[in-house]
Amino acid sequence: MYDRYSFSLPKEKIIRRFEIKVPGTIEPQYNISPGNTISVITDLQPKQLTKAVWGISENRKTPIHKVFIKQDTQKTTPQTTQFLTQRCIILADGFYLWKKVSYKSRIPYRITLKWNMPFAFAGVWQYESHNNNQISCAMITTDANELIAPIATKMPLMLPLEQEKTWLQTNTTLPEILPLIKPYSSDQLRLFPVSGQINQLDMNIPEVTLPSQPTDQFGNYVLFE
Template sequence: MCGRFALWITLIIPEHYGLVEPEEPILPSYNIAPGQEIVAVVQTTSGRNITRLKWGLIPSWTRDLGKSPKSINARSETVWDKPCFRSAVRHRRCLIPANRFLEWEKVEAKKQPYLIRFENLELFSMAGIWESWLNPETGETIESCAILTTKANEAVAAIHDRMPVIIKPEDYATWLAPKSHREQIETLLQPFADMPTQMLPVSTRVNSPKNNDPECIVPVLLPDDTQQGVDKV
């Protein structure tokens, strides 16, 4: 799964994605959590643009927002068939920029967080889908999203069996294009293994979304018995 990520190297975003309109400065965030507003890249009739989406997808047919599930992740293996996701994956795909994502390893009764990065890839794009929900009582529109996940690559599998789907830059156009066929999209939903994956243990401060500062991404030392089978730097 993907339950947290970080984005602080933001100045390269407009050039990296070829945005058609200047974007207001994107503030760094070191501990992005579900329910928060996140940055996403979408395809419009004029080109690629930045939008803000609430992390936790609300199905368009939701009647009672309080009782509706708000999915932060969608399994790529079943996303085409789930009523919550099937319309979005066909028509409303987005790219979610990140510098790192986080995962937790169960160590006896505790969970140790790891900051996960790809070597020589400071900025990468997670596959997202989004929906627009209209509140019938207030007329308010909420645009929300979920991150697609796939089985973990060899490195991440040491601590968890899932990871976000990573879309390569050469595949951005295919992923974002509304007219891309299902067969084209499915080829992109694979575990990312093009570059070595590095996992750095970080402080449990990231367990609380209230903590959002550079200290959240500073590696920490762990006892040797918690580091077996995990490639840490």
């Protein structure tokens, strides 16, 4: 499972890091889950932060919040190609994965850049069918890198800083986009266990981002992983 992440950068630092305008106030989000309103930058407004709902519904009972594209793919499905025509980046500073250690037990882990800097996931967006003033988005995922492979087979598509603008350029073609779809380098990431409090969706507190002794979703300490 990799459908939780965080973004807690203060407004002033968002403006400097992403070189954008940030209207209104920004609240830290330490435990983001599908259905939440999140901070994105779209190809339509690349110089301004936009708020989007995480999960594209398209009249489905279950909204799409992740779109998997295999690394080094040479082609995409028509659905994916259509998705990739409206691109965005999803602002983040870490994400969470759960490692299965037994039939029932799973340990939460957090993944960040080694130097704890903010970054962006590749995403796609569209207008909500019932409200053209509201957009929704989905996160692009791809094959897991060496660091994450022991825990999960897939990971969010993290964009290196120099590729963020390429992803957002409206004149970027699909053949130019596909080479960007690859796992982020393992040697630039760190992974560590966090508190089982992250399992509770309402625990939007900084403590869930901190290293912790491994515990499963029931709060039981795990001696051997």
